[in-house]
Amino acid sequence: MARMLSRIRKLFRPQVTAADDGGLPRPRVVPRGEHGITPSRISPAARRVLEGLHEAGFRACLVGGGVRDLLLGREPKDFDVTTDATPEQVRKLFRSARIIGRRFRIVHVRFGREIVEVATFRANDPDAVNTDADGRIISDNVYGTIETDALRRDFTVNALYYDHADGSVLDFAGGMADLEAGRLRLIGDPDVRFREDPVRMLRAVRFAAKLGFVIEPAVQEAIFRQAPMLEGIAPARLFEEVLKLFHAGYAVETFEQLRHYGLFRYLFPMTDALLDEEEQGFPHMFAIRALENTDRRINAGKPVTPAFLFAVLLWEPLRARAQALQEEGLPEAQALQAAASEVLAEQSRHISIPRRFSLPMREIWLLQARLRQTRGKRPFRTLEQPRFRAAYDFLCLRAQAGEQELEPLCQWWTRFQEVDEAERERMTRGAGGGKKKSRRRRPRKRRGGTRKPAES
DSSP states (O other), X not given: OHHHHHHHHHHOOOOOOOBOTTSOBOXXXXXXXXXXXXXXXXXXHHHHHHHHHHHTXXXXXXXXXXXXXXXXXXXXXXXXXXXXXXXXXXXXXXXTEEEEOSSSOEEEEEXXXXXXXXXXXXXXXXXXXXXXXTSOEEEOOOBOOHHHHHHHOSBGGGOEEEETTTOOEEESSSHHHHHHHTEEOBSSOHHHHHHHOTHHHHHHHHHHHHHTOEEOHHHHHHHHHHGGGGGGSOHHHHHHHHHHHHSSSOHHHXXXXXXXXXXXXXXXXXXXXXXXXXXXXXXXXXXXXXXXXXXXXXXXXXXXXXXXXXXXXXXXXXXHHHHHHHHTTOOHHHXXXXXXXXXXXXXXXXXXXXXXXXXXXXHHHHHXXXXXXXXXXXXXXXXXXXXXXXXXXXXXXXXXXXXXXXXXXXXXXXXXXXXXHHHHHHHHHHTTTSOOOOOOOOOOOOTTSOOOOOOO
């Protein structure tokens, strides 16, 4: 990383304001061999798309996070391509291509398990963009040039283009300088850009946490002002954004920044209210412990599931509601069931959680009560539950976060999984205070009373 930043420092010169006759920015061109990006560092699928477009006579460039990460010496998660070919032209070039999107149509080109996203250069004509009363972009299928496309990018560090034709990097907005400074800066007026798409506020937090960059003060102030705009974002879209936020390997830092900028309350309002009541109490520590665990698993290449993440982030609202229902006289199991339905229904107004994740969440929550049952055959049945391991991890995280009374129970289940069948039988008898005494059956009475002996 230090070597790549040193190379960027050598490349950086004071930005000169220059524009062509149409008022569009002229890029600073960093030639091949001076920026560290080579074709071998680009995925084979992305190279095939670039080469296919170039051979067909179209301009083709890598853009966005892939270029940014390569310049920083990181391994890009994916590669995006931009071109002057229309979506229909791109689809004709690649058999595995599919046009998607409504607000702005793009093409997904699939090569095996990898998908390369291809977008046509966008125009920068405000009159050609459809917006709602709040300034949010509704549709934007107007095509332009690479210069106009650069102005439509969100952050300067994402407006760097790698031109396949000559291997140069094109910098239209001072992104190279911002990479060197570790600064996250928006292109244009931050308030306007956030009103166009409020999700950009979540992207700002995600990039700052991932890259370790500082968000420019003007952008920070705009986030505080525009945060309520997130209420107008579709719940299904926010679900995808939350996964990007917390499943990138930087979940703890992301969580803290979301709380700092007042964005978390628009994602998980019920949880945020409880966090405000106990800033450093159990709800906060439970979230931190779970997110630390998520980061460890992701950075170790292990799988994670959204069900566990959402079960953690909604546990405190669920428990508070279940406790209230129990105080009204509802049995624990029924209280948990009813509370789960209420909490999930309320949360769906903000983030839409697909059924394939909400059902496992319910199972994890309901198993918390069953894990307290360590007598007889119940532990054996609990161990066979499909969500047992997730529920067990959940229980132990609760103990680590401050519910110390659960620590012996966590240890009991840890041992129960490790020992053989005979020892498990002993543990389940021991939990009840020893082997149950067998009840002696009383002799059955015959009908009609006692039979008299026969007379001799």
